[in-house]
Amino acid sequence: MGQPQPEFDQLVFAEDIRLVIWDLDDTFWDGTLTEGGIGYRDDHHALVIELARRGIMSAICSKNDAGTIEALLRERGLWDYFVFPSIDWTPKGPRIAAMLGQIGLRAPSVLFLDDNPMNLAQAVHANPGLNVGLPDLICDLSDAAQLQGKPDAGFTRLAQYKLKERKAVAAVVAGDDPVDFLRKSxxxxxxxxxxxxxxxxxxxxxxxxxxxxxxxxxxxxxxxxxxxxxxxxxxxxxxxxxxxxxxxxxxxxxxxxxxxxxxxxxxxxxxxxxxxxxxxxxxxxxxxxxxxxxxxxxxxxxxxxxxxxxxxxxxxxxxxxxxxxxAEAPAPMIRFDHIIARGGCDLASLMHYFALHTGDLVEEFNQPQNGQMFRRDHTSFLMPALEGALTDDQLAAAATLGYGPDDFTSQLGAIPGGRVLCFLSFWADADIPEYRHGSTGLLAPYWLVGAQNHDLIAKTELREAVADTDVQRQRLKVLARDFTHMGMLKSTEMARRYGCILDHIPTDVQVVIMLAPERGPMQFRTPGRPPHPHHQRLNAALREVARGRGNVMLLDPAQFIEGADDMIDLNHFKRPVYHRMYQEVIARLSGKDQGMADV
The missing domain is CATH 3.40.630 (Aminopeptidase)
Structure with a gap:
């Protein structure tokens, strides 16, 4: 339950007001001193002096730099009309409590003016009975019945307060715990x-x-x-x-x-x-x-x-x-105990938004590793975590290509309990070939920038063109010597792997699979140009496997791309596209917890 709201617009106070505490930014003056300057209010300046003539004091409680404020108000000739100025960056409620303790006033005889309702509410919380008001009240204060005071043309009352101020020990922030107040707000x-x-x-x-x-x-x-x-x-x-x-x-x-x-x-x-x-x-x-x-x-x-x-x-x-x-009483947004995302940069862009919906986000994404880009969006790295770990000899063979034992593991191998959401993207299956190790049978993809879809073993000139370092040259030498080029995954193998992956995931786990984009900027600019054939084949396998699975949603980028200007290249889109995807997934997840297959 939240805190009850105090009244911020009342001109009838608990008793006669003896002290007015002013906030400065957007209250005493217009604007914020540290964020673009201020519009000084001469009418508020005159009101402080008029109140002092009535024996009613003015104090300051502001989040600002004390030296800057003092210099500004001295230049205006108003600094000495304020008593017990409290100017720092700490919470205001405890500071007001300390101020009233030093002055010896009760909260019901004090009015605190501030443009920030949170500051007003916190002040009341720390000072029960305190009168508070928003800046809209200021124009009516001079005529308010409980701010008439007693004539004091010689400012004797002000002099008494200034003496007390000089004798006072510097305030120590005290009072209610500000964090406790925030918890209730x-x-x-x-x-x-x-x-x-x-x-x-x-x-x-x-x-x-x-x-x-x-x-x-x-x-x-x-x-x-x-x-x-x-x-x-x-x-x-x-x-x-x-x-x-x-x-x-x-x-x-x-x-x-x-x-x-x-x-x-x-x-x-x-x-x-x-x-x-x-x-x-x-x-x-x-x-x-x-x-x-x-x-x-x-x-x-x-x-x-x-x-x-x-x-x-x-x-x-x-x-x-x-x-x-x-909403006044909002319901909480959709939440998951765990979100697991495995794929490429497409999911990295999406997970920025979905991080808001879980306290445990596992990201298994592509990353630079051992002098090359490690493509976790290829299923060859995932299948050992689901179908059985690699042998020591296979791991040794993988190491010759720069891969380590952890590269063949995944949180998907042991999905935790609770409400879980999984995101999967396997775009590399469509574009990066596999190679088989001669003596161990290890199947592993190998890719360097510029070698997409190509047989690195058969093309010596390609190996020379894409290798940038001695480490890469050595690995390509090993690849040509110890491995056989198997090519891109066949459609049947894609379907087998995707079926195995989805069979492994419990049916009460929501799964979102990213389809591969079939049209790039060139297809949008030249409508007759055929779609990307490898991505078409990948998508067909995914649609076949997802059909009839009520816990699987297929997310097609084509539904969120309005034209070539939305795309950077075939596999990368501008930021608003990913936001549209996020909004669609959340809308569909919020709308139903059952059958979500989009085939």
Whole structure:
């Protein structure tokens, strides 16, 4: 259950107000000092002085840099009209409690003004009876009955408070545990993956945040140039990005954060990771970094938060969908105990989205290894984990091609219990040939860039053309000497293997299999051009095996590609295509838990 919401728009207070505590950004002045400058409010300036003439004090409780604020308000001639200014980056509820203890005032005689409902609610939680209000109240305060005070033209009351201030010991943050408060506040996070629809907000976060901008990589100040640069990054299939929107029982904070990661060989690194101070001390940045799997990030300069602290377990934040974010009592999004994904870069692009739906994501993807690309999307590496381990002699033969014992294992060999979702992609079966070891019978694919679909044994000139290193040349020499070229998998063998794999997976496990794209950019530009024959054959085998299996969904990229502009090449698509796939799979998984075969 969430916390009850205090009233933020009431001009009738528990008793006469003796102290008004001001937030600064978007309250005392317009805008945020650290994110693009402010519009100073002369009317609020005059109100502080007028309240002091009535014997009603004004204090500050702001998340800002104390030295900067003091200098600004001294320049305006207003600094000395505030008592007990509390300006730092810690939670406000405990600071107000410490302030009232020093001043000797009861919470019902104090009014706290802030534009952030979470700050107001936290202040009430730490200071029961405190009066709170949003900035909309300020224009009516001068006439409010309980803020008339008593005439004090000589500011004697102010002088008394200033004396008490000088004698006070520096405040020590005390009061209720802020984390306990967060646990009770129903904090929800929605990740908006359609960044293109909110491009200007993403640019604003990148260019205007400072204290919680971890990489501080800026875009051009010219808005058109910034939009062009960010749009180009977002189009890449190796880019993962999202805007972070936050809501709790006290309000919707809007888009407060942005991240963008880049993947090279399916290894992710963070390029942009920035958040508004509006949600400082809610640990949104900690949750986001953990959700992304704590990828490498070069932090530039000082930040107000250390997301590298793995001991911080932010377990009070719930991820939700856009619909659930808008609901007052949202139901949780679809969740799985385990998600296992085995395949190539197509699944790497998809899993960025599906990571939101599990606490245990196993990724068995292609990766650079021992001087070559290890193609886990070929079933030759999976079958030993299901049909029986390789012999020692076969493992020794595999080692001559750069493969190790772990390369022939998989989490699919021992699927855990609970609700499980599996993603499978076997595109390499269509394009990379197998080779048989002469004395052990080991079947293994071998591939180097530029050698797709070709017999590396028969073509000496091809071996010389694709080998870039001495290690690769030595392995190709071994391949030609000790192995026989078997060619691409036959359709019957594809069907046998895929049937074996699906038979091994329990029927209560949801399985999503990625079909191979049959049309590339050239087919879209030249409609009469025939489809890719090897991918057609792979897809036919998958459709044959999936038919009648109620726990299997076939995902056809062709349904999500609108034209050549959506494609980078035959096997790689622009980022929005993968997002469309994700949305479709989630919609279908959410809509039914039974028969999902798409054949």
């Amino acid at each position: 129903n904090v929800r996070v929605f990740i908006e993956y359609d960044v293109e629809a909110h491009l200007d907000r993403a640019i604003e976060l990148i260019n205007r945040t400072n204290q919680l901008n971890f990489t501080k990589i800026r875009l051009p100040e010219d808005q058109a140039a910034a939009r062009a640069e960010l749009s180009a990054m977002l189009a890449l299939n190796t880019t993962d990005a999202g805007l972070i929107r936050v809501r709790d029982d006290f309000g919707d904070y809007g888009f407060v954060g942005f991240y963008l990661t880049e993947r090279l060989h399916n290894i992710r690194r963070i390029k942009h990771f920035c958040f508004s101070c509006r949600t400082l001390n809610m640990y949104i940045e900690h949750w986001t970094y953990a959700h992304l799997g704590r990828p490498p990030m070069q932090v530039l300069g000082k930040t107000l938060s250390d997301v590298s602290d793995g001991a911080m377990n932010v377990d009070w934040i719930t991820p939700v969908t856009a619909v659930e974010m808008a």
